[in-house]
Amino acid sequence: xxxxxxxxxxxxxxxxxxxxxxxxxxxxxxxxxxxxxxxxxxxxxxxxxxxxxxxxxxxxxxxxxxxx
Amino acid sequence: xxxxxxxxxxxxxxxxxxxxxxxxxxxxxxxxxxxxxxxxxxxxxxxxxxxxxxxxxxxxxxxxxxxxxxxxxxxxxxxxxxxxxxxxxxxxxxxxxxxxxxxxxxxxxxxxxxxxxxxxxxxxxxxxxxxxxxxxxxxxxxxxxxxxxxxxxxxxxxxxxxxxxxxxxxxxxxxxxxxxxxxxxxxxxxxxxxxxxxxxxxxxxxxxxxxxxxxxxxxxxxxxxxxxxxxxxxxxxxxxxxxxxxxxxxxxxxxxxxxxxxxxxxxxxxxxxxxxxxxxxxxxxxxxxxxxxxxxxxxxxxxxxxxxxxxxxxxxxxxxxxxxxxxxxxxxxxxxxxxxxxxxxxxxxxxxxxxxxxxxxxxxxxxxxxxxxxxxxxxxxxxxxxxxxxxxxxxxxxxxxxxxxxxxxxxxxxxxxxxxxxxxxxxxxxxxxxxxxxxxxxxxxxxxxxxxxxxxxxxxxxxxxxxxxxxxxxxxxxxxxxxxxxxxxxxxxxxxxxxxxxxxxxxxxxxxxxxxxxxxxxxxxxxxxxxxxxxxxxxxxxxxxxxxxxxxxxx
Numbered sequence: 001x002x003x004x005x006x007x008x009x010x011x012x013x014x015x016x017x018x019x020x021x022x023x024x025x026x027x028x029x030x031x032x033x034x035x036x037x038x039x040x041x042x043x044x045x046x047x048x049x050x051x052x053x054x055x056x057x058x059x060x061x062x063x064x065x066x067x068x
Numbered sequence: 069x070x071x072x073x074x075x076x077x078x079x080x081x082x083x084x085x086x087x088x089x090x091x092x093x094x095x096x097x098x099x100x101x102x103x104x105x106x107x108x109x110x111x112x113x114x115x116x117x118x119x120x121x122x123x124x125x126x127x128x129x130x131x132x133x134x135x136x137x138x139x140x141x142x143x144x145x146x147x148x149x150x151x152x153x154x155x156x157x158x159x160x161x162x163x164x165x166x167x168x169x170x171x172x173x174x175x176x177x178x179x180x181x182x183x184x185x186x187x188x189x190x191x192x193x194x195x196x197x198x199x200x201x202x203x204x205x206x207x208x209x210x211x212x213x214x215x216x217x218x219x220x221x222x223x224x225x226x227x228x229x230x231x232x233x234x235x236x237x238x239x240x241x242x243x244x245x246x247x248x249x250x251x252x253x254x255x256x257x258x259x260x261x262x263x264x265x266x267x268x269x270x271x272x273x274x275x276x277x278x279x280x281x282x283x284x285x286x287x288x289x290x291x292x293x294x295x296x297x298x299x300x301x302x303x304x305x306x307x308x309x310x311x312x313x314x315x316x317x318x319x320x321x322x323x324x325x326x327x328x329x330x331x332x333x334x335x336x337x338x339x340x341x342x343x344x345x346x347x348x349x350x351x352x353x354x355x356x357x358x359x360x361x362x363x364x365x366x367x368x369x370x371x372x373x374x375x376x377x378x379x380x381x382x383x384x385x386x387x388x389x390x391x392x393x394x395x396x397x398x399x400x401x402x403x404x405x406x407x408x409x410x411x412x413x414x415x416x417x418x419x420x421x422x423x424x425x426x427x428x429x430x431x432x433x434x435x436x437x438x439x440x441x442x443x444x445x446x447x448x449x450x451x452x453x454x455x456x457x458x459x460x461x462x463x464x465x466x467x468x469x470x471x472x473x474x475x476x477x478x479x480x481x482x483x484x485x486x487x488x489x490x491x492x493x494x495x496x497x498x499x500x501x502x503x504x505x506x507x508x509x510x511x512x513x514x515x516x517x518x519x520x521x522x523x524x525x526x527x528x529x530x531x532x533x534x535x536x537x538x539x540x541x542x543x544x545x546x547x548x549x550x551x552x553x554x555x556x557x558x559x560x561x562x563x564x565x566x567x568x569x570x571x572x573x574x575x576x577x578x579x580x581x582x583x584x585x586x587x588x589x590x591x592x593x594x595x596x597x598x599x600x601x602x603x604x605x606x607x608x609x610x611x612x613x614x615x616x617x618x619x620x621x622x623x
Contacts, residue, residue, distance in 0.1 A: 016599065018540065019538065019540040019541050019544055019598060019599075020136050020140065020538060020540065021136075021139065021140055021143055021540070022139075022140030022141065022143050022144045022538065022539045022540040023143070023540070024540035024541075024543060024544055025144055025189070025192045025193055025539060025540055025543060026144070026147055026192070027219055030147055034143070034147075
């Protein structure tokens with residue numbers, strides 16, 4: 001029951017996203033292209049963050065002389 | 069002196085003569101008026117006082133809405149370029165008109181890029197317009213169901229009808245689009261006697277007695293000397309303005325005037341200057357500049373200055389500021405052309421239009437124009453004013469000389485509608501309808517505002533634009549409303565500014581309280597579902613009248 005509610009809520013959020021970005025007007029294959037592009041870019045950003053975040057945090061702490 | 073110049077250059081045009089009489093009665097010396105009462109109250113019964121015009125609301129949407137609108141258009145335009153590329157390369161079939169193979173080397177007939185908007189944005193949501201209707205467009209109507217297999221390039225009718233769709237889009241303000249046999253008795257009689265075709269122009273053999281009757285009735289209804297009726301409302305504007313003004317005249321037209329007025333102004337060859345919508349400071353500045361500097365290169369005085377405004381603006385629902393414009397007109401000696409297409413029959417305590425609403429004498433407006441399409445349930449337009457003006461137009465207007473005369477049943481429909489509104493037919497049906505329309509308008513507008521939608525326009529105008537802003541929501545709104553059996557008209561670019569797409573509701577006297585409640589309930593649900601309730605009750609961003617004015621209203 002909770003799963004069905006969650007699914008309905010998620011599908012409403014997806015509907016809002018599609019309306020606001022005007023993807024509602026596009027054909028399904030165009031939506032697929034746009035969503036893939038968006039997910040690719042977001043995935044690359046998350047991956048870069050994951051790889052470089054420790055280095056960046058160490059550099060900040062080094063700058064503020066919290067750690068040598 | 070300006071006066072003798074005017075007399076010289078417009079010999080034979082009747083506008084000059086009537087203005088001469090007005091000038092003598094005003095007796096202006098050195099720009100100061102004698103303190104006499106120039107404005108008379110309208111003919112309305114003493115019970116109805118001239119209304120204080122409420123303020124038009126043009127509420128601004130939150131910033132994120134504007135940003136998202138531009139972003140949405142940007143994404144669709146990018147995909148438009150992508151699809152055009154695919155069509156050019158040949159991956160995709162081009163559905164648009166193209167030249168034949170043999171003519172590929174000729175000068176191109178079809179301009180591809182100019183139709184970019186139509187091809188890539190409009191076609192995607194095209195199923196919301198031109199819907200085929202198979203019943204009378206009364207308060208409820210039947211829509212034929214149609215589907216598209218190739219994303220709106222072609223349609224096919226399924227054969228089913230969607231019945232009893234509530235009609236919130238037809239200009240049926242007083243509910244005269246009806247097929248009640250009792251009301252239409254005279255129309256049937258007229259058809260039996262005169263037939264339907266006239267086969268001639270008014271000037272030749274098409275001047276029927278019904279046309280004369282209609283014109284006398286329209287003049288009496290409006291409270292002016294004389295009127296003339298034409299077969300098409302758009303043609304009334306575009307064909308008659310060239311007859312009234314020409315080269316060497318100045319037209320001051322409102323920013324949001326209808327295409328017919330703009331076309332008529334362009335056809336006339338006069339100089340056109342545009343003032344900001346309903347902004348009297350802008351208009352006064354332009355009048356001052358025009359009178360001080362005269363014509364552009366020669367600095368001669370303008371032959372005529374014509375101010376063109378509308379009673380109700382159909383895309384905004386705002387009302388004209390008539391008393392201020394009349395004061396300006398008298399001060400600077402300009403002429404006024406008032407296009408009451410949407411306001412005749414729809415505003416005013418007895419349905420006589422904006423002149424009655426503001427309590428001004430209709431004889432003060434030089435040219436009163438209106439249409440029979442909206443409140444009277446027929447087709448055509450009229451121009452009314454002084455007798456010399458209308459007699460001049462009878463021989464000099466293109467529409468009068470070349471257009472076929474109006475069809476007799478249509479004329480009889482207008483006659484019976486006007487008689488009903490005036491109460492001449494012995495019932496109070498007309499007045500009941502006018503009051504019902506005012507009540508429906510107030511109800512719908514106040515409830516929509518309460519719910520949190522952004523509504524433009526004056527509180528008394530039966531045209532209610534509801535702002536949608538985002539391009540994706542425009543299509544979704546119209547389709548969802550049709551699914552709930554309510555027919556609406558949505559408008560986007562280029563009829564409105566690009567960020568302000570809207571749905572336009574036209575309230576009718578034939579709508580019952582239950583219908584309006586059903587519409588309001590659906591709008592409430594849909595507003596929450598699609599998130600359309602942007603209102604934060606903020607004041608408008610368009611420049612309003614300042615508190616200080618430098619003309620006297622009651623001089």
